[in-house]
Amino acid sequence: MRENRLQANAGIGIRMKQTSKSDQNETYLTCQSQDTADQNPPKRAAAALALSDAAATRAAWVEIDLLAAQQNLRLVRRQVGAERKIIAVVKADAYGHGAPAISRALLAAGADMLAVATVGELAALRAAGIDAPVLILGFVPTQGYGAALRYGAILTIYSLAQAMALDAVAEQLGLQAAVQIKVDTGMHRLGFPPSAEAVRDVVKIAALPHLRLAGAFSHFAVSDILDKRYSVMQLGLFQRFIDRCAEKGIDFPLRHIANSAAICSFPDSWCNAVRPGIILYGCDPSPEVRCLPGMQAVMTVHAQVVRLHTIPAGAYVSYGCTWQAGQPSRIATLPLGYADGLPRLLSNNGCAVFAGGRAPLVGRICMDQCMADVSALPEIREGDIATLLGDGIRADDIADQAQTVNYEITCRFGARLPKLYHDDATIMMAKPTENAT
Numbered sequence: 001m002r003e004n005r006l007q008a009n010a011g012i013g014i015r016m017k018q019t020s021k022s023d024q025n026e027t028y029l030t031c032q033s034q035d036t037a038d039q040n041p042p043k044r045a046a047a048a049l050a051l052s053d054a055a056a057t058r059a060a061w062v063e064i065d066l067l068a069a070q071q072n073l074r075l076v077r078r079q080v081g082a083e084r085k086i087i088a089v090v091k092a093d094a095y096g097h098g099a100p101a102i103s104r105a106l107l108a109a110g111a112d113m114l115a116v117a118t119v120g121e122l123a124a125l126r127a128a129g130i131d132a133p134v135l136i137l138g139f140v141p142t143q144g145y146g147a148a149l150r151y152g153a154i155l156t157i158y159s160l161a162q163a164m165a166l167d168a169v170a171e172q173l174g175l176q177a178a179v180q181i182k183v184d185t186g187m188h189r190l191g192f193p194p195s196a197e198a199v200r201d202v203v204k205i206a207a208l209p210h211l212r213l214a215g216a217f218s219h220f221a222v223s224d225i226l227d228k229r230y231s232v233m234q235l236g237l238f239q240r241f242i243d244r245c246a247e248k249g250i251d252f253p254l255r256h257i258a259n260s261a262a263i264c265s266f267p268d269s270w271c272n273a274v275r276p277g278i279i280l281y282g283c284d285p286s287p288e289v290r291c292l293p294g295m296q297a298v299m300t301v302h303a304q305v306v307r308l309h310t311i312p313a314g315a316y317v318s319y320g321c322t323w324q325a326g327q328p329s330r331i332a333t334l335p336l337g338y339a340d341g342l343p344r345l346l347s348n349n350g351c352a353v354f355a356g357g358r359a360p361l362v363g364r365i366c367m368d369q370c371m372a373d374v375s376a377l378p379e380i381r382e383g384d385i386a387t388l389l390g391d392g393i394r395a396d397d398i399a400d401q402a403q404t405v406n407y408e409i410t411c412r413f414g415a416r417l418p419k420l421y422h423d424d425a426t427i428m429m430a431k432p433t434e435n436a437t
């Protein structure tokens, strides 16, 4: 029944041709739409799933709209101008969206550099054949310096001891290590304090023979609120630090502090490079600071109804029996749960969108499954597709219900579900090996 419905969905208004594409260590199943009149993403997703071996393992998936990501990047470019470098932040597997595919798309759309958090994230990009400059924003243990340098990392440095250790490893490997100096201007997380002593340390770092100073950066703590006083203070400390280094003859080719919120709302902070993250994925930095006009969400999440049945009035749904049917109710089981990123706090709180409308999620969300009360949607059948993110449900809506931020929502949805990438004419399903990263 489910297969039939799925095949039927795949057949409506769209003809698909399956090919396979190998790109370095990645393999995609590629479905090319031969009917451009019908570009309905869920329908195309069903078509791709029907054709995909990988889909045999799950009836729930994430869709990634690479064109939306590229459009978002171009809007950042229009905002900050051609002369500034754009360092696209693709850490945490591109906020759950899949770093290799997103990075390729963003670089093709004009990103100058990428930024990740760890050496492992850089390794994944290199394994995918991406050779763009990559800044590692986070701490790298000394034991990781060798690997980082072999991958051509630009490392973040915030102490003289780190710089000396890195210089020694670079010497052993016969390499020149590119580094950026992190300045702590008020986040109090990583960075040199903006002190005279730190300036002296930077002068010593600049003299190390196997290191090259590629830039200096800092990070805003509250650029996502309209009151910019704290951000102005941070920017002032950053600029003074750079000026004091300049007085000592130190020039940083790249200087950057602006994250997404600052790109949207604080032009004075753009320096000569910016580091957008969340807006590239079409999510608002905060309720106070929104995306740039025209930006679109990149991720949607879908699942098929894998069981549909009617329970009598008085029957309960899911663990803990927290939801009781007040009347005979049609319950649709969807095969994704909190281990797939659907927060358990949405139990008896969230909703799923079907072709005919919204249905509430009832009972506790399980690790791998959840249930929707589709009594008000009599046309629903097994195999139909529900949307858990998208179609009017924003990552912010889920974040509000789950008492977190949209960043965490997309990261979590991206962790286990298969990913289906599409642009205007192509749907690509990454093999499970890539999804497992």
Ligand SMILES: Cc1ncc(COP(=O)(O)O)c(C=O)c1O
Pocket (backbone or CB within 6 Å): 089, 137, 219, 259, 260, 261, 275, 276, 277, 278, 279, 285
């Ligand atoms: C150092 C650094 N720069 C830039 C970003 C991007 O921030 P956003 O996603 O808010 O643009 C982050 C994200 O956490 C970060 O840690």
